[in-house]
């Protein structure tokens with residue numbers, strides 16, 4: 255398993271990590287299989303979406319912030335309940351097929367770390383399974 259870190263900027267942000275995941279796949283030597291990208295944090299997440307037009311990420315964050323407001327009738331004393339909820343909704347991991355040693359992604363797809371309580375340094379794990 256490979257691990258890398260991303261220093262995030264802003265409280266909520268999407269950071270593309272496709273290149274780091276591709277590099278982990280390459281180093282694994284696996285030609286056919288699946289890459290599991292996993293984020294071991296409770297206020298961040300991993301997703302796959304458009305990497306060509308940055309307004310897609312901006313629109314996503316706008317809607318997520320509107321849907322799960324920062325302040326509400328939360329009980330969690332840390333003051334970041336919205337970030338935990340956003341992390342639960344998006345999810346901690348994604349599985350991506352690997353073919354001929356490369357991630358199988360659509361022309362406009364990229365892999366993103368979703369930061370919901372930044373800025374922080376986040377860890378990402380990539381496990382490449384042959385098969």
Ligand code: ZN
Nearest residue numbers: 330332334335
């Ligand atoms: Zn918390």
